[in-house]
Amino acid sequence: MSWRTPRTQDKYNDYLRTVASDHPCFLCLQDDVVYDRWKLVPNSFPYDIIAKPGTHFMFCPKRHVAEEHDLNDAEIEERNLIIRHDLSKTFSCILLNFDAVRTHKSHLHYHVWVTRSDA
Numbered sequence: 001m002s003w004r005t006p007r008t009q010d011k012y013n014d015y016l017r018t019v020a021s022d023h024p025c026f027l028c029l030q031d032d033v034v035y036d037r038w039k040l041v042p043n044s045f046p047y048d049i050i051a052k053p054g055t056h057f058m059f060c061p062k063r064h065v066a067e068e069h070d071l072n073d074a075e076i077e078e079r080n081l082i083i084r085h086d087l088s089k090t091f092s093c094i095l096l097n098f099d100a101v102r103t104h105k106s107h108l109h110y111h112v113w114v115t116r117s118d119a
């Protein structure tokens with residue numbers, strides 16, 4: 001089951017077919033809101049069945065690390081402060097997909113969005 005509308009899922013599937021294994025990490029290349037050790041990257045293929053348009057971001061460490069256990073103490077401390085004092089006031093939820101459904105596995109990222117009022 002996808003939280004993307006069929007149109008957005010088709011666009012995402014097309015994108016995935018074009019991405020080579022050595023493609024530069026898009027999470028390393030992009031940002032929008034930047035903290036000391038973390039950043040928010042707009043999701044080009046949002047969960048648009050449940051997310052209000054324009055509100056689905058990926059929250060990721062600046063360092064290219066794959067798993068939570070790869071984070072250092074400073075990253076963990078800042079992540080927790082950002083979630084508590086910023087993200088929780090802006091977004092509806094924070095989600096970490098497990099490996100089975102995570103398509104971009106090499107760079108840890110959480111999904112955040114504002115839930116649609118009609119979802």
Ligand SMILES: [Zn+2]
Nearest residue numbers: 025028064107
């Ligand atoms: Zn990366």
